[in-house]
Amino acid sequence: MKSSTEQTNENGRLTVEELVNRDKTFRYMLLSRLQSDCDYYLHYGGRHPKVLWAGDETRQIEFMTKLHESFGAGEKPEWLTMEQIRHYAAEMLGADS
Structure with missing residues (x-):
C-alpha cells in the first residue's frame, strides 16, 4: 500500500517522489505550469479543481511546495518563492499565509 505522498493524482500522473527526482529542467517547467494553473484557477477558472494539474x-499546493523544496539554495526559481506558494495556499485553501 502506498503512503499518501506516494499516491498519484486522480489523473494517474507521477507521484511527488517521482517528480522531485526528475531533472532540474523538468521540475522548473512543471513548477511553472502548476503556478499558471493556480493563476487560472483563481482568476478565470471559476475556482474549479478540474483546471489544476x-x-x-491541496495536492496542487503540495506538489508546488515539494518541487520548490527540491531545488538547492542557489537553484530556487527567482520567479516563484515559498512566500508566493503560501499566498496561493491561502487564496485556494483559506490557509494562513
Whole structure:
C-alpha cells in the first residue's frame, strides 16, 4: 500500500517522489505550469479543481511546495518563492499565509 505522498493524482500522473527526482529542467517547467494553473484557477477558472494539474487544491499546493523544496539554495526559481506558494495556499485553501 502506498503512503499518501506516494499516491498519484486522480489523473494517474507521477507521484511527488517521482517528480522531485526528475531533472532540474523538468521540475522548473512543471513548477511553472502548476503556478499558471493556480493563476487560472483563481482568476478565470471559476475556482474549479478540474483546471489544476493535480486535480485538487491541496495536492496542487503540495506538489508546488515539494518541487520548490527540491531545488538547492542557489537553484530556487527567482520567479516563484515559498512566500508566493503560501499566498496561493491561502487564496485556494483559506490557509494562513
